[in-house]
Amino acid sequence: MSVIAATGHKRTLGERLHLDIPLLLGILALMGFALMVMYSASGQDLAMMERQGMRMLLSLGVMIFLAQLAPRHYEAWAPYLFGVGLLLLLGVLLFGEVSKGAQRC
Numbered sequence: 001m002s003v004i005a006a007t008g009h010k011r012t013l014g015e016r017l018h019l020d021i022p023l024l025l026g027i028l029a030l031m032g033f034a035l036m037v038m039y040s041a042s043g044q045d046l047a048m049m050e051r052q053g054m055r056m057l058l059s060l061g062v063m064i065f066l067a068q069l070a071p072r073h074y075e076a077w078a079p080y081l082f083g084v085g086l087l088l089l090l091g092v093l094l095f096g097e098v099s100k101g102a103q104r105c
Contacts, residue, residue, distance in 0.1 A: 018067045031056050 014021040035049055035056075042048045 017064060019064065027060075 012021075014024075035053060038052055039045075039049050
């Protein structure tokens with residue numbers, strides 16, 4: 001049975017992709033603003049903006065891919081991801097360099 005027949009309405013693109021459209025629009029607006037700030041701060045360096053724009057497109061693709069996974073997958077992976085996060089924080093503590101009051105890897 002189709003979704004239209006079962007519910008009486010056609011699913012929107014956001015529903016089919018499991019995305020919150022207002023949130024996605026907010027993210028896109030922030031990304032656009034960030035690119036404008038970077039353009040201004042970098043002395044109008046278009047190469048830097050292109051690289052950052054490609055990273056942003058890649059991150060949007062990853063976000064859309066991860067939105068397709070069922071929440072039960074995240075529940076199963078949560079302890080392992082938490083452990084990886086703790087190991088990464090420990091790595092910064094042990095191997096990071098302190099510069100101008102901030103610790104970096």
